[in-house]
Amino acid sequence: MKDRPLILVTNDDGISAPGLIHLAAIASRFGRVVVVAPDKPQSGMGHAITINSTLRLHETSYHNAEMEFACTGTPVDCVKMAVNHLLKQKPDLVLSGINHGSNSSINVIYSGTMSAAVEGALEGAKSIGFSLCDYSLHADFAQATPFLEQIIEHTLLNDLPKGVCLNVNIPKLQTNQIKGIKVVRQANAIWHEKFDERQDPYGRNYYWLTGEFVNFEPKAIDTDEWALQNNYISVVPVHTDLTAHFALQNLKTLEK
Amino acid sequence: MKDRPLILVTNDDGISAPGLIHLAAIASRFGRVVVVAPDKPQSGMGHAITINSTLRLHETSYHNAEMEFACTGTPVDCVKMAVNHLLKQKPDLVLSGINHGSNSSINVIYSGTMSAAVEGALEGAKSIGFSLCDYSLHADFAQATPFLEQIIEHTLLNDLPKGVCLNVNIPKLQTNQIKGIKVVRQANAIWHEKFDERQDPYGRNYYWLTGEFVNFEPKAIDTDEWALQNNYISVVPVHTDLTAHFALQNLKTLEK
Numbered sequence: 001m002k003d004r005p006l007i008l009v010t011n012d013d014g015i016s017a018p019g020l021i022h023l024a025a026i027a028s029r030f031g032r033v034v035v036v037a038p039d040k041p042q043s044g045m046g047h048a049i050t051i052n053s054t055l056r057l058h059e060t061s062y063h064n065a066e067m068e069f070a071c072t073g074t075p076v077d078c079v080k081m082a083v084n085h086l087l088k089q090k091p092d093l094v095l096s097g098i099n100h101g102s103n104s105s106i107n108v109i110y111s112g113t114m115s116a117a118v119e120g121a122l123e124g125a126k127s128i129g130f131s132l133c134d135y136s137l138h139a140d141f142a143q144a145t146p147f148l149e150q151i152i153e154h155t156l157l158n159d160l161p162k163g164v165c166l167n168v169n170i171p172k173l174q175t176n177q178i179k180g181i182k183v184v185r186q187a188n189a190i191w192h193e194k195f196d197e198r199q200d201p202y203g204r205n206y207y208w209l210t211g212e213f214v215n216f217e218p219k220a221i222d223t224d225e226w227a228l229q230n231n232y233i234s235v236v237p238v239h240t241d242l243t244a245h246f247a248l249q250n251l252k253t254l255e256k
Numbered sequence: 257m258k259d260r261p262l263i264l265v266t267n268d269d270g271i272s273a274p275g276l277i278h279l280a281a282i283a284s285r286f287g288r289v290v291v292v293a294p295d296k297p298q299s300g301m302g303h304a305i306t307i308n309s310t311l312r313l314h315e316t317s318y319h320n321a322e323m324e325f326a327c328t329g330t331p332v333d334c335v336k337m338a339v340n341h342l343l344k345q346k347p348d349l350v351l352s353g354i355n356h357g358s359n360s361s362i363n364v365i366y367s368g369t370m371s372a373a374v375e376g377a378l379e380g381a382k383s384i385g386f387s388l389c390d391y392s393l394h395a396d397f398a399q400a401t402p403f404l405e406q407i408i409e410h411t412l413l414n415d416l417p418k419g420v421c422l423n424v425n426i427p428k429l430q431t432n433q434i435k436g437i438k439v440v441r442q443a444n445a446i447w448h449e450k451f452d453e454r455q456d457p458y459g460r461n462y463y464w465l466t467g468e469f470v471n472f473e474p475k476a477i478d479t480d481e482w483a484l485q486n487n488y489i490s491v492v493p494v495h496t497d498l499t500a501h502f503a504l505q506n507l508k509t510l511e512k
Contacts, residue, residue, distance in 0.1 A: 133361065209306060239500035
């Protein structure tokens with residue numbers, strides 16, 4: 001079966017996370033699976049890479065994969081390590097997730113799951129990040145399986161523009177409650193942070209970062225937030241050109 | 257002088273880095289300065305935030321600022337902590353840097369410096385990240401001062417679109433060798449990684465992430481890489497809508 005696609009599976013919740021085990025199992029129906037994932041939870045790591053310290057790899061056996069390693073680095077390190085060191089070839093597909101919790105709208109820039117998918121696209125592979133809008137340890141990853149299979153199959157059979165990956169978010173619903181898939185744009189939203197201030201036993205302050213999600217365009221029907229609110233799986237094509245092209249012209253006054 | 261702008265200064269190289277000291281000094285000519293920066297180097301941290309552990313603040317005195325704190329978190333944590341906890345108001349301007357080393361083109365997504373600037377824009381402030389293309393510990397941050405002052409003044413006096421910040425990269429040149437400022441787009445480039453494999457004294461492998469920068473469009477004259485190669489300071493407006501809008505239509509087949 002040498003023609004089966006080579007699929008790299010990773011995540012940010014760590015090598016033993018239930019969402020990764022579920023995704024690797026789905027992936028094995030489509031091709032040869034290699035898993036390289038962080039050895040510990042790396043949520044909120046964004047596009048961090050490890051340049052001030054070293055990386056290590058440890059072979060594991062959580063998955064039914066051709067090869068699997070836990071890496072001491074970030075999700076992005078895992079993709080770089082898999083593609084450039086372990087495989088020494090571009091995989092046909094990179095799958096990241098399934099994340100415990102949403103990576104819709106602005107969460108895409110904080111998300112280790114999505115940064116791994118973005119790195120897959122930078123490496124030249126087709127690449128998808130999956131997130132389930134359920135933070136519970138007992139989240140049911142199986143409900144969306146038919147839709148995930150549809151998205152993976154579609155991605156293997158069709159071209160994606162170079163450097164573009166997919167950000168797939170799944171509402172917390174039973175299979176028969178999910179209305180379908182919507183291809184949408186990233187909603188304009190932010191987090192309003194609140195710092196939960198506490199005192200340690202020695203009287204010194206410490207802080208937990210918490211926040212409240214604010215969607216600036218709750219009525220816009222072409223966004224990922226709208227799709228999720230209306231029981232659809234959202235698919236946003238994501239790229240890495242962060243240039244605000246619309247702002248270039250007005251700024252030219254800076255050149256004098 | 258209550259009408260002087262409130263300027264938050266941060267970086268990713270840490271609270272005592274020479275580039276930060278230089279930037280805070282420049283900032284003090286334009287307004288009241290507050291410095292909140294990481295307590296240790298945080299290069300390559302991208303848009304990472306701290307959600308699995310706690311944060312602490314320590315007052316420091318490296319700068320001539322109204323208020324300054326070292327934070328145990330990432331550059332993005334520093335901005336969130338400054339705006340939402342310490343200041344409890346939006347600063348008029350967020351300045352990040354001056355980074356030791358380039359954050360042009362694709363480096364923007366790996367950069368803690370730029371992620372802090374992006375976070376400033378998400379918080380609703382005008383925001384600029386500065387990077388000097390010189391990794392040396394003895395980098396001369398002073399050469400570009402007149403241009404940095406020009407960019408800061410222009411930003412204070414003119415509107416920036418909501419959510420847009422500036423990515424400013426400075427070539428390693430003497431003042432009189434810098435030809436001026438170019439407002440440009442992010443070049444299409446990537447890093448080709450190589451892992452430097454070594455053995456520890458116990459015979460176990462470990463790895464250093466290294467890489468080679470590849471610019472896919474070296475001749476495009478509207479890019480940051482071209483500007484820097486041609487002795488200009490590059491200014492790229494950066495936003496946080498990662499949607500690949502051009503890819504939306506073709507993907508609609510996924511909705512069936």
